[in-house]
Amino acid sequence: MIKYSLKDDYSEGAHPKIIEKLLQTNLQQENGYGNDIFSDKAKQEIKNKIGVSDAEIHFVTGGTQANLTVIASLLKPYESVIAAESAHIAMNETGAIEATGHKIHSVKAYDGKVKCKEIQEVLDVFNNEHHVKPKVVFISNTTEIGSLYSKKELTDLSNFCKKNNLLLYMDGARLGSALSSKYNDLSLPEIAKLVDVFYIGGTKNGALLGEAVVIVNDNLKANFRFHMKQRGALLPKGRLLGIQFLELFKEDLFFEIGRHENAMATKLAEGIKNLGFDFLTKPVSNQLFPILPNNLIKEISKKYDFHIWEKKTNEKSAIRLVCSWATKEYVIDEFLADIKNKL
């Protein structure tokens, strides 16, 4: 029996509109390396959506590549980056940032979010030439554990960074879900005003692959394509990324997908809550971390695929459930019914 996967948001291919567009445009000849008409238009659409007409936008194939290319472009050899201890760059990128020569300071963040206090503590200690010099603050929105930055939180971070001559960089692998959450009070234009660089995730929001790096800070714009080429991030058929982002942003598809992911996740979360279960972190986006009895986990794992996230007690563990652009409502219903039946 093939299990249904709620393991992540990259188990299916691309949103049908995107696949359709790839098919339609397939024979059209275009310039290589991102100099195609689709990439140009996609960049224009994104600029319109973020309200920054002179932002520098570049499409790369994945999140780790986005992070390592951006961060290496921002730092001098002796500079470092501050991130939450759960940050993707600190935990899940096989030392990609260090491989470009830079230290990551991992700071405590029970909810996955970096706070000014913890940044200040790093600055207090790392303050002369015997230490690396902290320069970039890395945040993810949504975070790696599904939480969201509020407008207040992001504004505080932004002000703190400006005051301390730090750069603020947001990993938006799941920005689609973040911006579409009912708990969100941030807009794309606001984010573009508050950070120096961010990326808008395509892979986990309906694309086959692709992330849109957006450089807002004027000082950081020069020669980014050199960095991309050096890191293997400049695709000969760059049209592949341009076409997808054009489809996502020419109308509302990017947000539509985010809303669908969240709607499915919300239904799933409420169903689980109604059955009396608690969550590791408050469910606010397309990633949920319900805490379930181990025997129940064992039962449902026969039919569904998901990650066991962490052991809570000898009897209970948190699992991760993720909804994607392709998650079907009837599967949620069935999953909830299956849990109910096992109780």
Next chain:
Amino acid sequence: MIKYSLKDDYSEGAHPKIIEKLLQTNLQQENGYGNDIFSDKAKQEIKNKIGVSDAEIHFVTGGTQANLTVIASLLKPYESVIAAESAHIAMNETGAIEATGHKIHSVKAYDGKVKCKEIQEVLDVFNNEHHVKPKVVFISNTTEIGSLYSKKELTDLSNFCKKNNLLLYMDGARLGSALSSKYNDLSLPEIAKLVDVFYIGGTKNGALLGEAVVIVNDNLKANFRFHMKQRGALLPKGRLLGIQFLELFKEDLFFEIGRHENAMATKLAEGIKNLGFDFLTKPVSNQLFPILPNNLIKEISKKYDFHIWEKKTNEKSAIRLVCSWATKEYVIDEFLADIKNKL
């Protein structure tokens, strides 16, 4: 007026069979990061084609990424790589190899091909701890200027490398055209016996993107996925690469595309030759470098897109013409007629 491009082999999308397969499989749920059923099957098909049942095969998104990930995996910090002065890694990857910490020795190669004599000259000089230690020989087949390695040449290189404790790595960005050339006398199984690592290019042979890294030497197989993840080469939707390589290798599509590219290029080359023009290098693959009068170049550039490769005299220059999976025969006819008309 939109020009017809003969500029490169990545101006169009993917071969229709590949696009079709992406569409068909789009909703099927699969494991991420290359652990999907398509990637598994594609690897099996490639192993069958190369006749090495325990080869390690990995799919990455592009050629620069393949080169930097492979080469960084093969070298200790003080080791270096020898390549032709025209090699992609030496000229066209923005220092990607050096960015992983390694020197490239550029050796003379009038025909784009590395020879034992030039390798020996490097070994003679770089022979103690005051110098880097040469360890990898990098070759491209076809080369960056469209030439081919013969079985004799590759065997000589292979023997020389084994004798001198060097590793031989082949960049096969255009291996499809190479193996399908009427001038070729090498087979995939023979290449797999003669080199330690090579990659089979998808991007320039009908795929949207993707290169298949093939590790034949047992000592080099361990932990390659760590290298991939660190360099940003492990795609969440790895299926995208697996599906494409499965389509290319499950039957004969990879070679069929190579043959088409070469057939179109051959027709083009013969037509140009018949009009009395010479070539920078003998036309044997899908890249041609005819030497044309500058005023003729100017005329045809109104209707066709191509690279001006190098100035030969004040009156003549070599241009580069490339045929892809999508090049139409009537375009070749038209192009030749257009030249004839301008004479």
Next chain:
Amino acid sequence: MIKYSLKDDYSEGAHPKIIEKLLQTNLQQENGYGNDIFSDKAKQEIKNKIGVSDAEIHFVTGGTQANLTVIASLLKPYESVIAAESAHIAMNETGAIEATGHKIHSVKAYDGKVKCKEIQEVLDVFNNEHHVKPKVVFISNTTEIGSLYSKKELTDLSNFCKKNNLLLYMDGARLGSALSSKYNDLSLPEIAKLVDVFYIGGTKNGALLGEAVVIVNDNLKANFRFHMKQRGALLPKGRLLGIQFLELFKEDLFFEIGRHENAMATKLAEGIKNLGFDFLTKPVSNQLFPILPNNLIKEISKKYDFHIWEKKTNEKSAIRLVCSWATKEYVIDEFLADIKNKL
């Protein structure tokens, strides 16, 4: 008024016997780059002292250079090093290790010492290709806060590392003080059996500069001079290091200096204890961290130079006092008398 410095163990030049030897040998012609007769003899003396006749020994100019050269030589690109959060490589080397491409896992260590439990916790999490692969455990003896590894502790670490396929590397910047402490139960031969690589510090134990890297594990010996040259660690006049280590090890000078440092520190510690003050960490080597009232600190800082290490309460702080080969007993007496007078 010039203050007397108890700030560190590198405020004076070299032990007089060393300076004397430099003078005596100055005109003797020798081979460069460490191939001189003094370096040869010094290596032989050290091999005799550690009881490993085939150890590979190399002299480098400083501790950061030793650490970055050794660690970069031990790791593949995706491998990482585990160290105490207070470790010199984690805190005080300006990202030297990361600049060679490698992540440091900082583990909790209230007493400056790495324990198996914390290493195991890292191994439990970093266990597949999405994470760096821990490979080296870095320890300092004495530690950065003056504590010592016992034979039991080092044996446990060594066994744990062997069992888990990890390499154990000891930074011995202050190994002279460690081995000469009355609390020490480890010998040089025992250390050489328990670790894979270590370095014996000269700079902080009577030399002008210089650390002796000792490679015990056979697998790690090849081509270390290539690593040295690449990192700028191979001195043309390598004799400078050889002469100093020969002087330190041909008889007992290295340990004599350690004993002197410790004797001065012990006298100082006991005097401070007798005056009723406590210490941040138990005084067992040439670094002391007494906790003193802030007004007393202010008073004595008029006459003595030292680091204020950390604030304990609003009224009290820990300071760092260090004794060197050159510390005079009368200064200790005077310092203690000065404190007493200020109470």
Next chain:
Amino acid sequence: MIKYSLKDDYSEGAHPKIIEKLLQTNLQQENGYGNDIFSDKAKQEIKNKIGVSDAEIHFVTGGTQANLTVIASLLKPYESVIAAESAHIAMNETGAIEATGHKIHSVKAYDGKVKCKEIQEVLDVFNNEHHVKPKVVFISNTTEIGSLYSKKELTDLSNFCKKNNLLLYMDGARLGSALSSKYNDLSLPEIAKLVDVFYIGGTKNGALLGEAVVIVNDNLKANFRFHMKQRGALLPKGRLLGIQFLELFKEDLFFEIGRHENAMATKLAEGIKNLGFDFLTKPVSNQLFPILPNNLIKEISKKYDFHIWEKKTNEKSAIRLVCSWATKEYVIDEFLADIKNKL
């Protein structure tokens, strides 16, 4: 029999005045890491000598370390350095520059000197994001084969670099010999005006070790000590370097040593010329490359130590002879007499 070495300028220890000063100052307590009074004074003396009161000066332990620390500080990840094919960084530093991530373009230079024409050729080719971006021009004075830059040559290079937004960096490992040559028409203040960064070599001009990095270009001054610490170039007993450079520059010792080296070399060159022998390059500094019959080379190698540089014909080879601060005139006389006797 112990041979007399004319192999290099680092076979003896330091100039007696330097050793003497180390002895005299040995017990004086000083701040660590280059913040000592000797380093301060030495920097002031050098500033006076170069006539740039706000130059940034830093002392490091050796030439490879100077080169890798400086060059890594000047370049963004995608930028490269242009050097003569015989340059120390290209040939004799085991890939130290590449290990910091940067490509070296080796240009033809029959006389060891980089010329504008060859730089321009690199700029013509490496001119977009598919290539590294050349940024630094590296020159050595004297060069690795003993030649000198004239004022005209250096001015041309300087103007060319300014015009092309390149930085000019001079490796002055043997600047003492260069500036003291009778063929030299450059002064220290002139060099300081024409280059952006240079280093003044101590190791090969009478010091035990040490090079003085001089940063003249204001844009390049910030945070150099961070780079130094990260590369292992910040010595705890930095006084060791300060004392030596103070001795070299407080009066005229640096130039006196250069004149002695050159005087000995000139006498040696003229003697060899008078015996009818030719040279690989014109003898103008403390390195000579006479071309001698192989049987003569064999004979004199019984009594003298030197490098055989390169084979010229089956009968003749060029050897390298080097004079140092310690070379005695009677040895030159004896060497010449020995040759004469063997003819």
